[in-house]
Amino acid sequence: MSREEQVLARIEKARRRRPKVREERITLAHGAGGKATHTLIEAVFVDAFRNPELERLEDGAALAIDGARLAFTTDSYVVSPLFFPGGDIGDLAVNGTVNDLAMCGARPLHLSCGFILEEGFAVADLQRIVASMAAAAAAAGVQIVTGDTKVVERGKADGCFVTTAGVGVRERDLALSAAGARPGDRVLVSGPIGDHGVTIMLARGELDISADLVSDTAPLHGIAAALLDAGGGGVRCLRDATRGGVATICNEVATASQVAVVLDEAAVPVRPVVTGASEMLGIDPLYVACEGRFVAVVAPDRADAALAALRAHPLGEDAAIIGTIADDPPGMVLLKTAFGGTRIVDMLVGDPLPRIC
Structure with a gap:
């Protein structure tokens, strides 16, 4: 067995283990969207509330x-700082719930x-946060x-934490699921990632960088409908x-x-300031959070039409096909690098950028 096959086998063996929280206390990693979050959700919440829809x-x-x-x-939203270029905790809460729907x-x-x-x-x-929520709700066509x-x-x-819940109507008879990907499908992203x-990191003043960059927070139901x-x-x-960004989404799908999700590094849209x-x-920008971008898995015969629809929308002019679905190695995400190699893109345990949403 080659070294690469040994690594893949160890990863697959670890993933097959029954989820178990080994820490005695909750850590920031448990809320970061990576492996620790998934373990906490499956070992504690899903195990206690078990039902087909939750699972x-x-x-x-x-x-x-x-x-x-x-x-x-x-x-729930616990972003720090509460106010940042392009938005605040108020419109983030409205847009985030609209986007989940x-x-x-x-x-x-x-x-x-x-x-x-x-x-x-x-x-x-x-009052500023509430006004922002009201404006975001009006723009999205929803009522609080x-x-x-x-x-x-x-x-x-x-200071302030916000929790939102939302209800919507599914007007199309579609079964959308991370479990629905098939070999040959294409992976699309609706725009530049990591903004x-x-x-948020620049707004905290922890980096000596001045950049013309704003959050991508936006309601996505219009572009998703297109x-x-x-x-x-x-x-x-x-x-x-x-x-957890695009990398975590792709791992969830895989x-x-x-299936295997095979990404093309050169095809992933990232602004130069985000890369820097x-x-x-x-x-890696693949792990950096977005609040106005989504990943779609689309059948190969509909991928070009889907991409054209994304690019025709104001929020999707830089949309791209960034990868394909393969059958091997199952449960893995691979990245074809700009240097011609291939590396594993695993799910992180925690998040290198805490308190971002």
């Missing part, structure tokens, strides 16, 4: 109630919002119809590339479908 591990639940096809999702193939309708506020938080900042507010003692939170994560109209039943899966900042941080 799909999609961005939202696809529900059928009295003949109506609905999607339901929830998410869109990835289920749904038209978003209604949202709830919950606030956890720290004693001493400025009312003016709260219910909510909750809690205040905790000074030092018990970081949000790098914007893709679904063009791709029809050939669209296998949609996932927005938030925590594992759920037991990522190099300074020692990370």
Whole structure:
């Protein structure tokens, strides 16, 4: 057995183990979207709440109630700083929940919002966040119809945390799932990756870099609908590339479908400033979060039409086909590098950029 085959065998053996949280305390890695997050979710939450819909591990639940096809999702936002170039925690919360519904193939309708506020938080900042949420909801065509507010003692939170939930209607009879990828399918991304994560890092002032870069936070239901109209039943899966970035999404697809995802490094759209900042941080842009980009897996005979639909939308002019689905090695993501080699793109344990969403 070659060295490469030995490495692949060890990785596959590790993945087959029953998920188990080995740490005695929760760490930041458990909330970062990588291996530690997946282990926590599967070993604690899925194990306790087990049901077929939850076990799909999609961005939202696809529900059928009295003949109506609905999607339901929830998410929490703890971004630091609260205000950053291109957005803030308010529009991030609205767009993030709208996007999770869109990835289920749904038209978003209604949202709830919950606030956890720290004693001493400025009312003016709260009003600014709420105004941002209202504007984002209006732009996305959704209504915030219910909510909750809690205040905790000074030092018990970081100013403001927001939780949103959303419901939408699935108007197309499609079964979108990370488990639906098939050999020969194409992997598409809707635009340049990593803008949000790098914007947050620059906003924290931890890097001595000045760059004309803003978060890509945006509602994706419009561009997702355009893709679904063009791709029809050939669209296998949609996932927005938030925590863990494109690399984590591709690993989720590879594992759920037991296929290989083969990416072409030269085809992945990345802005030069994101590449430069990522190099300074020692990370790969493939792992950097987006808040207005998604990954789609599309049948080969519908890929060109899907790409054209993405590029025709204002949010997708730089969309690209970045890879293909193969049958071997199952459960793995491989990257064809610009130097002509191939390397494994595994899921990280944690996230090199904490508190980004």
